[in-house]
Amino acid sequence: MKKRIIVDMDEVMADVLGAMELWYKERYAAPIDYDRMKEGSLVKGFPEEVQPIMRQRLFEPGFFRHLPVMANSQEVLKAINDKYELFIVSAATEFPNSLKDKMEWLNDHFPFISWRQxxxxxxxxxxxxxxxxxxxxxxxVHFPGEKWLYHAPHNVLVTEYERVMDWEEIGKRLL
Amino acid sequence: MKKRIIVDMDEVMADVLGAMELWYKERYAAPIDYDRMKEGSLVKGFPEEVQPIMRQRLFEPGFFRHLPVMANSQEVLKAINDKYELFIVSAATEFPNSLKDKMEWLNDHFPFISWRQxxxxxxxxxxxxxxxxxxxxxxxVHFPGEKWLYHAPHNVLVTEYERVMDWEEIGKRLL
Incomplete structure (x- = not known):
């Protein structure tokens, strides 16, 4: 039986921070404070007055539709999909407008992954x-299998899980 | 630890057949053939020329937004939600337009169930x-716990699972 691999979307397949940075730099001059993201949230790295606007954007139609794709994720996930039982699991219901956006984004960039997955x-x-x-x-935390923490600026202080740095490393381990 | 109860939406909480019947009876005179639904599909009970239209409606925005609620499901699920760990799990990604509709329908009729569930x-x-x-x-079939088949015209020939007839019976068993 094929092993089942569960992959998250935001900050693993989809570059949420990249989209936030682009949007921010077009509008503000103050530098982004990557060190503050260590408190557990990407949004914390932006000036306090901008944070509510960035949180609000997550609820708006279109935000999750136009995220950049993480480097190498397409080729590596294509090969993983051929070898394993792959499911994409995204915590999305907090953002009702993200649901269809996420499906369309996935169809665009990962057309080999079906709605069944x-x-x-x-x-x-x-x-x-x-x-x-x-x-x-x-x-x-509740997952019964191997837990791999995908590296991101907001999780650098988390030490409980095995860390994977990028899709190249995931490819080397799984393929 | 609370037991975890997994509940389906369509034909368990939401009366899909009821909505199909209403729509059909407003437009067509030929009787509905409930016997043919035994082949495993509600749509099979309607005349052949109507079946593609009914299938197409599942993909349209609004269909899942306006379904009637199954009798007694609200009161019984309210009490189940207080006593157990409740999750609503719906096979929905085949119908991208159903996703937000289903969330809004749930918020309307089951406001005590959060997006987390x-x-x-x-x-x-x-x-x-x-x-x-x-x-x-x-x-x-793949579920590791107790499997309860919620009675519907399309599953009357299925004998592999324990059958529950309605929410009154579910309430009696779980509460």
Whole structure:
């Protein structure tokens, strides 16, 4: 039986921070404080007065539709999809407008992944599999299989999980 | 620890057949053939020339937004939500326009169920829990806990699972 690999979307397949940086730099001059993201949130790296606007953007139609794709994720996930049972599991129901955006984004950039392989949820605790790749400890904590923390500026202080740096490393380990 | 109860939406909480019947009866005179639904599909009960139209309606925005609620499901699920860990798991990603509709429908009729408790997916095989209530054997087959088949005209010939007839019976068993 094929091993089941569970992959997160935001900050693993989709470059949420990249989109935030682009949007911010077009509008503001103050530097981004990557050190403050260590407190557990990407938004914390931006000036206090901008943070509510950035949080609000997550609820707006279109935000998740136009995210850049993480480097090498397409080729590596294509090969993973051929070899394993792949599911994409995204904590998305907090943002009702993200649901269709996320499906369309996935169809555009990962056309080899079908609607059968997508899970949009609020809590990942009821998902099972052999390997979970996610940038949040709160999503990994209940998972019964191997827990791989995908490196991001907001999780650099998290030490409970095996860390993977990028898709090149994931490819080397799984393929 | 609270037992985890997994509940399906369509034909368990939401009366899909009821909505189909209403729509059909307003437009056509030929009787509905409930016997043909035994082949495994509600749509089969309608005349052949109407079936593609009914299937197409599932893909249109609004169909899942305006479904009637199954009798007694609100009161019983309110009490289940107080006593157990409840998740609503709906096979929805085949119908991208259903995603937001389903969330809004749930908020309207079951306001005590939060976005954290909702899972919209393509395949339920990666979901775990203690009891799953679903009208399709294909959703129950991989579930590791108790599998309860919610009675519907399309599943009357299915004998592999424990059958529950309605929410009154579910309430009696769980509360």
């Amino acid at each position: 997508l899970v949009l949820c609020g809590d990942k605790k009821l998902v099972t599999g052999d390997v979970m790749i996610d940038d949040h400890g709160r999503n990994l | 909702l899972v919209l997916c393509g395949d339920k095989k990666l979901v775990t829990g203690d009891v799953m209530i679903d009208d399709h054997g294909r959703n129950l």
